[in-house]
Amino acid sequence: MKLTSAIVGALAALGLAAGAATAEECGTITLGAAISLTGKYATNGIHAKNGYEFAIQKIREHGGVKIGDKCYNFKVIYYDDESKGDRGATLAERLIQQDGVQYMLGPYSSGLTKAIAPVTEKYHIPMVEAEGASRSLFNQGYRYLFAVLSTSEQYLASAITLAAEKAKEQGKDPSSVKVAVAVENDPFSLDIRAGVLEDAAKYGMQIVIDEKLPRDLSDMSAILTKVKLVKPDVLIVSGHSKGAATAVRQIGEQNVKVPMIAITHCEAADVTGNFGEYANDILCSTQWAETLKYEDPIFGTAANYEREFKAAFPEYADKKVPYQTAQASAAVYVFKDAFERAGTLDKEKVRDAIAATDLMTFYGRIKFSEAGNNIAKPMVLRQIQNGEYNVVAPSEFASHKLNWPRN
Amino acid sequence: MDQILFNLGLLVDYPVVNLKIIIDGVMIGALFALAAYGLALVWGVMNVKNLAQGDFVIAGGYVSWALVRTGWLQSIGLSDNIAALIGVPVAFLVMAGIGWIAFRTIIVRVIERDVFTSLLATFGLAIMMAQILNLLFGSDTQSLKLEYDTLYFADGLIDVPIAKLVGVCMAAALALGVILFMKNSRMGQAIRATAQDARAAQVLGIDTDRVYAFTFSLNAAICGAAGAIIVMVWVIQPFYGMTYSIRAFVIVTAAGLGNLPGVIAAGLGIGAAEQYGSHIFGISYQQAIAVLLLLLVLFVRLMQQRRKRQVLQ
Known part of the structure; x- marks a missing residue:
């Protein structure tokens, strides 16, 4: 409750500062979102909701959505899906049937998106989602589903490329690289594994450890002992925030030395805050970082987005703005752009306009494939260097050099 | 199959790894034993099979975590390490209070009822506790890192x-304290007497x-x-309770009620x-092994x- 009122307060303050005059004359476009405000995805659900709200506010400040000579502002009807798929699907029905919503923003997580997509598809409601990365979302032939983020098999595949580059620098053949993979047994992490194995196979690398982490992982010393014995060149771990926390903690405690360690969910597990120097030189994948050199006319640069978002949501003041928030804002921006290009509120025309999106944003370039996933934005790898997250790959956007080998 | 043989081969090639596995196992086992002992107590004395056992464990972890994170103890000059260690007795006391409330509101109503009522009631309690922890602390994994070496x-x-x-020493001290208490104090005697025959x-x-x-x-x-103790050695998350509950049940079933050395x-x-199981078959089978x-x-x-029964006939 407190949080909500804080958000409302912050937004009200922003609204006053930006001049309420434009808000009066503009119409309203209602978007719907079932999002996890309680349950296990609540933390990230709220990050996403804040991202939506911030984007709506910024778009209003910039004169709203211009369709013909009329202007519109976005409004979102939110329901709490309690982090449960069946609830999400029911709420999507309710948004469309009872509230008459014509356009949807996505929920948090691939699982929830998977639950909602059949409903939006049935009613031909365009949905731009920002938090479902599983590639299984994009091989169902969905016509009305669009995702601004990179799909999950790309999350750590770039680490393999990086390892191959390093091997070449050392005068070795990339096929001599040994890879150890430990990922959770859920669709998202298995996608990551698939991406890694695919790229490793391309270079002819050898997979020496290939383990699935249990859902309630709290101890992976068995795997790390094996890592110490078989000495791989790359260690890949993905198991949401518990995987990141357990891995970093035990890699430190057991003094595991692998030249390159790449994991996901570093920020969610706050590995730098919790485990300090244990986290050093670990590679973390991210959809977005505020140091990237992306820019657009609404949000400015990535760094500017970070700054203004923190001003609007003071509870983020002493932490990094999570990428979940940035991509949520980008999804709203895609809607604005599509409405303006379509020049109408007709949902089929808007759907076609979304499909034709080719937009540079503070979050990266957005261009959808036939299947609806964003194919223009690369995944980013950051390395934790003395407690700081520094972008090291892809090299054209990198701000820092890779520390290799890790020790 | 190849993977399993390879893993077995590692055990043979590096015999010292066996020792490492046993040490790791005993360390986590000590904490399983604590939760299981509490379960055996409740089960034996009032015939309530407490499915919320693991959620009490996790709640205790959050009490200690919250204590360290608020920084009250650090503000009077204590280090993070000491604050985390003080968290153990504090969690003990706070959870005693929460346990008492849970007893007065819920458990007292199901003591005399059949098994399913107590299972259902404690299962409900487990779900509720996990959700409350989630609302209070969020769904992210938490842990405390002590500034100790390895x-x-x-x-x-x-x-x-x-x-x-x-952590293991504290667990051992706690177990010892509980054993002495049960043996020597009046309350301990009363508990044992009630367990034997409540009516008498x-x-x-x-x-x-x-x-x-x-x-x-x-x-x-x-x-x-x-x-x-778990929060300073491993990680906790609001929905991790069930794994500790399952292990506690396995241990109590294996050891039998009222058999403390057996539980340990x-x-x-x-x-x-x-x-061992997670080394040989892969870590995903860790819990399968407990259930097996x-x-x-x-x-x-x-x-x-x-x-x-045959003998009796």
Whole structure:
């Protein structure tokens, strides 16, 4: 409750500062979102909701959505899906049937998106989602589903490329690289594994450890002992925030030395805050970082987005703005752009306009494939260097050099 | 299959790894044993099978975590390490209070009822506790890192973080304290008397209601302390309770009620068995091994009982 009122307060303050005059004359476009405000995805659900709200506010400040000579502002009807798929699907029905919503923003997580997509598809409601990365979302032939983020098999595949580059620098053949993979047994992490194995196979690398982490992982010393014995060149771990926390903690405690360690969910597990120097030189994948050199006319640069978002949501003041928030804002921006290009509120025309999106944003370039996933934005790898997250790959956007080998 | 053979081969090629696996197993087993002992107590005394056992553990972990994160203790000049260690007795006390409330509001109504009522009620309690923790602390994984070093042996293949060692020592001290309490104090005697025969105990002037309330609080307190140790050695998350509940059930079923050395041995054993299992078959089978052991134990017990009945006839 407190949080909500804080958000409302912050937004009200922003609204006053930006001049309420434009808000009066503009119409309203209602978007719907079932999002996890309680349950296990609540933390990230709220990050996403804040991202939506911030984007709506910024778009209003910039004169709203211009369709013909009329202007519109976005409004979102939110329901709490309690982090449960069946609830999400029911709420999507309710948004469309009872509230008459014509356009949807996505929920948090691939699982929830998977639950909602059949409903939006049935009613031909365009949905731009920002938090479902599983590639299984994009091989169902969905016509009305669009995702601004990179799909999950790309999350750590770039680490393999990086390892191959390093091997070449050392005068070795990339096929001599040994890879150890430990990922959770859920669709998202298995996608990551698939991406890694695919790229490793391309270079002819050898997979020496290939383990699935249990859902309630709290101890992976068995795997790390094996890592110490078989000495791989790359260690890949993905198991949401518990995987990141357990891995970093035990890699430190057991003094595991692998030249390159790449994991996901570093920020969610706050590995730098919790485990300090244990986290050093670990590679973390991210959809977005505020140091990237992306820019657009609404949000400015990535760094500017970070700054203004923190001003609007003071509870983020002493932490990094999570990428979940940035991509949520980008999804709203895609809607604005599509409405303006379509020049109408007709949902089929808007759907076609979304499909034709080719937009540079503070979050990266957005261009959808036939299947609806964003194919223009690369995944980013950051390395934790003395407690700081520094972008090291892809090299054209990198701000820092890779520390290799890790020790 | 190749993977399994390869893993077995590693055990043979590097015999010292066996020692490492056993050490790791015993360390986590000690904490399983604590939660299981509390369960055995409640089960034995009031015949309530508490499915919220693991959630008490996790709640205790959050009490300690919150204590360290608020920084009250640090503001009077204590280090993070000391604050985390103080978190253990604090979690013990806070969880005793929460256990007492849970008893007065819920458990007291199901003591005399059949098994399913108590299972349902405690399952409900478990879900509720997990959700409350989630609302209070969020769904992210949390842990406390103590500023202790790690001891290394055998070329670094065996590692014993001092934090883990401290945790195991505290667990042992707690177990010892509870054993002495049960043996020597008046309340301990009353608890044991009630466990043997509640009716007879009542006739002899024992306020069984008070004994029940005390036993349940004590159980919650033991779990809470275990959780406070877990948060400084492993990680906690609001929905992790069930894994500790399952292990506690496996251990109590294997050891039998009222068999404290058995509970401790089974706890340590299951810890080691899980570590071996996850080394050989892969870590995803860690919990499957616990459940498989439960099946095995139930099967053996059933055979034993069948034999006994035949003798009686």
